[in-house]
Amino acid sequence: MTSPTPPTEPTHAERTYRSGAGLVGGALLILLVGWIGGDAVVQGEGRTPWLALAALLTVVPLIVAFTLRPAVFADEERIRIRNPFRTIVLPWTDVSSVRASYSSEVFTHEGAKYQLWAVPVSLRERKRAARKATQQAHDDPYGRASVHADVRDSQARAAAADRTVNDLRELAERAEARKEAGAVTASVRWAYEVIAPAVVGAVLLVVLLAIG
Known part of the structure; x- marks a missing residue:
């Protein structure tokens, strides 16, 4: 069955x-x-x-x-x-x-x-995310971390509004690529x-x- x-x-x-x-x-x-x-x-x-x-x-x-x-x-x-x-x-x-x-x-x-x-924009959160990115670049100047890890880390560090906007951009780009x-x-x-x-x-x- x-x-x-x-x-x-x-x-x-x-x-x-x-x-x-x-x-x-x-x-x-x-x-x-x-x-x-x-x-x-x-x-x-x-x-x-x-x-x-x-x-x-x-x-x-x-x-x-x-x-x-x-x-x-x-x-x-x-x-x-x-x-x-x-x-x-x-x-x-x-x-x-x-x-x-x-x-x-x-x-x-x-x-x-x-x-x-x-999707409110917090300039304070954005500055904090930029400081973290600068700090990581200072700690790892030669980019020894893997590419995938770096992408995930940068997305996690981004301000909430920027992460949301990036998601919406991806949806818009996929729709544009389909041309439907x-x-x-x-x-x-x-x-x-x-x-x-x-x-x-x-x-x-x-x-x-x-x-x-």
């Missing part, structure tokens, strides 16, 4: 890139704001509970937008950029370059530029699920303050 053939798994699964510091900071901010606002709602008097609710409705979506929401999803065909207020989908055939200078950015052949909020136009089309969608509650909360807050 032959055993069933296991299902074929995709060769290249979708990769996800997010900022760990952003996730932790966002969660802590939500807890802090929720604690302060909840206390004002429960124990406040007069208009205070309503002001607190309006402030929470305004602030919490913004915290989520700038800390928990940003992410980059990439596979062999496309890159999906989830920024605070927009989600951008680009097939790799539309991407001209991926760069990380003071911020991480994707450029298209049409000249459009999209920032990768989920996939089924993915470019699109930009506004995150109304974040914008709408923040706007409603801000309007309510202004009205409550105005009627004093």
Whole structure:
């Protein structure tokens, strides 16, 4: 009796890139704001509970937008950029370059530029990685270490944003080499699920303050 053939798994699964510091900071901010606002709602008097609710409705979506929401999803065909207020989908055939200078950015052949909020650039981390590379070059001036070890070490030492950008560049280069136009089309969608509650909360807050 032959055993069933296991299902074929995709060769290249979708990769996800997010900022760990952003996730932790966002969660802590939500807890802090929720604690302060909840206390004002429960124990406040007069208009205070309503002001607190309006402030929470305004602030919490913004915290989520700038800390928990940003992410980059990439596979062999496309890159999906989830920024605070927009989600951008680009097939790799539309991407001209991926760069990380003071911020991480994707450029298209049409000249459009999209920032990768989920891949923040740390200049301090980059300087630290450069110092480590200089130190290794000083310790091994004749390159006695193997080529493969040197490549692995240099990748490990690189700043997190630079490692992510290198991964995305590799995906873009592979797509460029294939010269295949996939089924993915470019699109930009506004995150109304974040914008709408923040706007409603801000309007309510202004009205409550105005009627004093």
